[in-house]
Amino acid sequence: MTEPTVQDDPPTATPGRALLRTRVEAAASTYHELPGWEEVAAHAAALADRIALAPSLHAAQPDLATSLEALGCTVVVPGTEDPGADVADVPVAIVGGVLAVAETGSVLVTEHELRDRVVTMLCKRLLQVVAATDVVGRLEDAAEWLAPRGGQAGFASLMTGPSRTADIERSLTIGVQGPDEVDVLVLVGTDAATEEPTT
Amino acid sequence: MSELRPFGERYATALADPDVRGGLTAFQRGWRVSRDAAIADLEAQEGRSFDELRAELAAIKDGVLANWEHHIDTFTANATAAGAEVVRVATPGEANALVTERMQAAGADLIVKGKSMVSEEIGLNSHLEAAGIIPVETDLGEWILQLAEETPSHLVMPAIHKRKEVIAELFERVLERPFPADDIDRMVKAARTELRERFLASSVGLSGANALISEGGSILLVCNEGNNRMSVALPKLHVVTAGIEKLLPTYADAMKQVRLLGRSATGQPITVYTNFLTGPRPGQEQLIILLDNGRTAMAEDPDVAAALRCIRCGACADVCPPYGVVGGHAFGHVYTGAIGLVNTSFHHGIEAAAGPQSLCVSCGACATVCPVDIPLPVQILEVRATVARAGAAGSAGTVTRAALSAFQHPALVGLGLRAVGLLSTPLRRDGVTALPAVLTTRGPLATRIGWRSPPAVPLRPARDTLRPGRLEEPPRLADQPLAGRKVQLFLQCLSDRIAPDIPIAAARLLRAAGAQVTVPREQHCCGLPAYDSGEQDTARDMVRQTMAALADGADVVTPASSCLAMLGHDAPHLLRGDLGEVERAQELAGRTYDLISYLATGPGRLPAGSLDDGDRTPVTVHRFCQASNTLGRTDAIEAFLRDVAGVPVVPLPEAGECCGFGGSTSVRNPELSAGILDRKLGCLDRTEASVLITDNPGCILHLRGGVHASGREVEVLHLAEYLVRRLPGATSMSQED
Numbered sequence: 011m012t013e014p015t016v017q018d019d020p021p022t023a024t025p026g027r028a029l030l031r032t033r034v035e036a037a038a039s040t041y042h043e044l045p046g047w048e049e050v051a052a053h054a055a056a057l058a059d060r061i062a063l064a065p066s067l068h069a070a071q072p073d074l075a076t077s078l079e080a081l082g083c084t085v086v087v088p089g090t091e092d093p094g095a096d097v098a099d100v101p102v103a104i105v106g107g108v109l110a111v112a113e114t115g116s117v118l119v120t121e122h123e124l125r126d127r128v129v130t131m132l133c134k135r136l137l138q139v140v141a142a143t144d145v146v147g148r149l150e151d152a153a154e155w156l157a158p159r160g161g162q163a164g165f166a167s168l169m170t171g172p173s174r175t176a177d178i179e180r181s182l183t184i185g186v187q188g189p190d191e192v193d194v195l196v197l198v199g200t201d202a203a204t205e206e207p208t209t
Numbered sequence: 210m211s212e213l214r215p216f217g218e219r220y221a222t223a224l225a226d227p228d229v230r231g232g233l234t235a236f237q238r239g240w241r242v243s244r245d246a247a248i249a250d251l252e253a254q255e256g257r258s259f260d261e262l263r264a265e266l267a268a269i270k271d272g273v274l275a276n277w278e279h280h281i282d283t284f285t286a287n288a289t290a291a292g293a294e295v296v297r298v299a300t301p302g303e304a305n306a307l308v309t310e311r312m313q314a315a316g317a318d319l320i321v322k323g324k325s326m327v328s329e330e331i332g333l334n335s336h337l338e339a340a341g342i343i344p345v346e347t348d349l350g351e352w353i354l355q356l357a358e359e360t361p362s363h364l365v366m367p368a369i370h371k372r373k374e375v376i377a378e379l380f381e382r383v384l385e386r387p388f389p390a391d392d393i394d395r396m397v398k399a400a401r402t403e404l405r406e407r408f409l410a411s412s413v414g415l416s417g418a419n420a421l422i423s424e425g426g427s428i429l430l431v432c433n434e435g436n437n438r439m440s441v442a443l444p445k446l447h448v449v450t451a452g453i454e455k456l457l458p459t460y461a462d463a464m465k466q467v468r469l470l471g472r473s474a475t476g477q478p479i480t481v482y483t484n485f486l487t488g489p490r491p492g493q494e495q496l497i498i499l500l501d502n503g504r505t506a507m508a509e510d511p512d513v514a515a516a517l518r519c520i521r522c523g524a525c526a527d528v529c530p531p532y533g534v535v536g537g538h539a540f541g542h543v544y545t546g547a548i549g550l551v552n553t554s555f556h557h558g559i560e561a562a563a564g565p566q567s568l569c570v571s572c573g574a575c576a577t578v579c580p581v582d583i584p585l586p587v588q589i590l591e592v593r594a595t596v597a598r599a600g601a602a603g604s605a606g607t608v609t610r611a612a613l614s615a616f617q618h619p620a621l622v623g624l625g626l627r628a629v630g631l632l633s634t635p636l637r638r639d640g641v642t643a644l645p646a647v648l649t650t651r652g653p654l655a656t657r658i659g660w661r662s663p664p665a666v667p668l669r670p671a672r673d674t675l676r677p678g679r680l681e682e683p684p685r686l687a688d689q690p691l692a693g694r695k696v697q698l699f700l701q702c703l704s705d706r707i708a709p710d711i712p713i714a715a716a717r718l719l720r721a722a723g724a725q726v727t728v729p730r731e732q733h734c735c736g737l738p739a740y741d742s743g744e745q746d747t748a749r750d751m752v753r754q755t756m757a758a759l760a761d762g763a764d765v766v767t768p769a770s771s772c773l774a775m776l777g778h779d780a781p782h783l784l785r786g787d788l789g790e791v792e793r794a795q796e797l798a799g800r801t802y803d804l805i806s807y808l809a810t811g812p813g814r815l816p817a818g819s820l821d822d823g824d825r826t827p828v829t830v831h832r833f834c835q836a837s838n839t840l841g842r843t844d845a846i847e848a849f850l851r852d853v854a855g856v857p858v859v860p861l862p863e864a865g866e867c868c869g870f871g872g873s874t875s876v877r878n879p880e881l882s883a884g885i886l887d888r889k890l891g892c893l894d895r896t897e898a899s900v901l902i903t904d905n906p907g908c909i910l911h912l913r914g915g916v917h918a919s920g921r922e923v924e925v926l927h928l929a930e931y932l933v934r935r936l937p938g939a940t941s942m943s944q945e946d
């Protein structure tokens with residue numbers, strides 16, 4: 011379990027999170043502040059009993075699968091053979107974000123490998139987890155993260171809300187070639203959550 | 210996908226389809242609300258104006274072009290380091306051949322495509338189909354069009370010309386199960402199911418690129434549906450088709466584009482997926498095709514180079530009045546909207562560019578929303594001039610050219626119009642010519658003329674009535690801001706001959722404020738009609754003639770804001786080949802005013818209440834489009850009417866949108882002009898006002914004709930005509946009985 015370190019300057023972190031919440035909700039996602047990974051597992055288990063984990067997240071947080079299984083869930087981590095088939099239409103999936111941008115309510119997710127990408131593409135509901143210390147203010151902060159990684163193969167995606175279209179008569183329809191629902195989960199550790207954890 | 214049909218056919222089809230206009234008007238209105246709110250939010254967030262933000266992005270894009278090869282090389286080196294293969298091609302043929310060759314080498318016969326305008330530009334689908342390869346569009350709008358065998362009609366919303374009923378029918382036919390028209394969700398979910406199989410089956414995927422980031426060799430690829438992510442992730446070969454103008458130096462620059470792109474395209478602060486792809490994923494190949502196809506030629510032409518800044522947001526179509534009537538299949542070629550009128554001639558040739566040119570009303574709306582500040586209206590006129598010079602089909606043609614050339618000679622114009630005036634005298638009613646019903650309701654001319662009663666042609670031009678001593682002295686205002694000041698009245702050719710009441714009223718008002726009004730005899734036409742028609746040599750001659758006529762250094766006031774747009778804005782550009790002429794044009798521009806600015810803020814500034822005669826009948830105001838869009842005027846007339854004339858003003862919805870008179874459209878494409886007028890009159894009905902005031906004579910004649918022909922009971926007046934009635938002791942000002 012990773013405890014996010016408390017920021018040197020919490021007063022600036024909180025307005026950032028307040029804006030993040032507004033923008034996440036404006037993008038039709040839900041926003042939650044949770045103490046840690048145990049609560050992420052509980053949040054997911056309350057939604058479905060079959061949960062996919064992005065392989066990169068599973069590698070970084072091996073305890074998460076254990077927690078989910080303890081809560082009675084079947085955990086799916088797609089393999090390399092036919093990752094799409096492994097997660098096709100899984101109800102809920104969890105992915106870790108490298109940062110969240112308050113300005114737009116986006117979570118930056120890196121998913122170079124196909125088996126990571128299929129998780130965020132094919133699930134019905136996606137939980138994006140990011141540490142409170144990784145909440146940044148502006149898109150330029152995301153650019154700063156990307157710049158030193160230029161020239162190396164990679165795939166990073168600023169994700170903002172569930173997939174949608176307005177191609178028919180400009181009428182907004184949620185859920186096209188991507189999740190219908192997105193939950194942004196911010197790990198606040200011992201930092202005071204601005205919301206009771208969902209159980 | 211079907212090949213584009215000839216322009217005339219596309220235009221006729223669009224006009225004949227009632228869904229096109231109905232759907233697009235609603236779309237444009239909805240877009241406007243979302244976009245304006247999103248831009249206002251951005252301005253508040255950044256503490257900077259839209260103009261500052263777009264100037265910044267424009268400068269970034271211009272900087273790339275100034276150092277183009279360097280950025281292409283840097284991008285290529287970085288993308289190659291990340292494992293991509295980057296190939297530059299000059300022509301669509303080379304691009305198509307390359308994709309086909311790679312697919313055949315891989316033994317692939319299916320390609321899933323994310324939205325890519327470049328693939329439309331090069332006609333990739335038909336090329337692949339000819340080679341036995343099946344392209345599958347995966348963007349919902351593009352997929353609908355592929356099923357319907359049509360091409361996109363909008364850069365961002367490709368199927369926006371189709372109503373949901375039509376799409377439901379299409380789905381029923383193709384998928385062989387019922388689709389209720391109101392259940393858009395069911396249609397979207399059906400597309401998801403159908404397409405998912407193709408994604409999983411395809412070994413080649415194609416995408417465009419919203420930007421190529423040279424510092425990292427990354428591709429910026431945005432989408433809302435998520436289809437683009439699938440078409441680049443799942444297949445073993447990912448092909449990127451991109452124009453070589455798509456480069457941006459850094460990721461931070463890309464973020465500036467992201468901020469403006471989503472807001473301008475759909476009113477979103479950011480698209481759902483803003484992806485940065487660097488090289489292929491493990492187990493995949495990536496082929497990036499950088500296409501020139503006329504882009505280098507654009508960059509070398511200073512008149513259009515700025516069009517390479519385009520980020521394909523579609524905003525220039527979303528505010529375009531003719532686009533709202535006929536849609537992108539007629540208004541544009543592969544690229545639709547205002548940008549299509551500029552870049553088509555470079556990507557698809559002069560002939561392809563010619564037809565849609567005649568649909569532009571030159572209202573200038575596109576330039577006000579373009580997030581990279583492309584001077585679209587000026588560029589469109591430059592391309593139009595090229596089209597006219599090339600004598601391409603659909604250009605102004607010899608008849609127009611002969612007419613414009615005859616129009617250079619005031620004496621000829623006077624003689625001709627006097628003849629029309631005499632002949633039409635028996636039909637003259639309330640300032641219009643009431644055409645016999647047999648002409649307007651039946652027969653081949655009905656759709657071309659029935660919607661607008663032509664103006665009554667008077668027997669005496671304004672210039673004769675305004676000869677010294679002929680016009681009775683008007684009553685004097687208590688305040689005389691212009692006491693002793695000399696004012697040269699520029700009549701405007703159209704008003705002089707066809708609506709003389711307008712300049713006469715303007716002269717009376719100026720005199721009432723104390724001015725000594727002179728009407729220089731040598732004046733004729735500022736050159737705007739010729740400029741609008743692409744006849745720049747004729748236009749230049751007319752500007753020169755006007756400059757000579759007004760050489761006396763006194764203030765020039767015109768009741769026609771269109772002439773101010775020409776003399777104040779376009780003339781220096783048109784004369785740019787000769788610095789001395791530019792200086793003289795600028796000197797003239799500096800002392801030329803339209804009536805409203807002269808009386809509201811200029812030397813003739815009238816105090817509050819000075820034209821208040823106690824009449825409180827509400828009026829509404831149409832804002833001449835070029836005054837709003839090009840001269841930056843906002844509510845000057847409304848404020849003046851309220852403050853100086855004391856009259857309540859009911860706001861006109863879409864007040865600054867073109868009425869349909871613009872350019873030569875109302876003559877060359879009357880059906881289109883009628884469609885734009887109809888929207889304007891619909892807005893007028895919502896005000897319930899009985900008086901409509903505006904200040905451009907062309908708009909007045911057009912609106913009067915439309916009001917009369919539709920049987921509406923609204924008086925359409927020039928600001929001057931309205932105000933002279935409020936002079937102390939005013940009587941009817943009509944010069945003729």
Ligand code: SF4
Pocket residue numbers: 364473518519520521522523524525526546547548578579580581582583
């Ligand atoms: S020209 Fe400007 S407004 Fe039109 S699509 Fe391009 S960027 Fe958008």
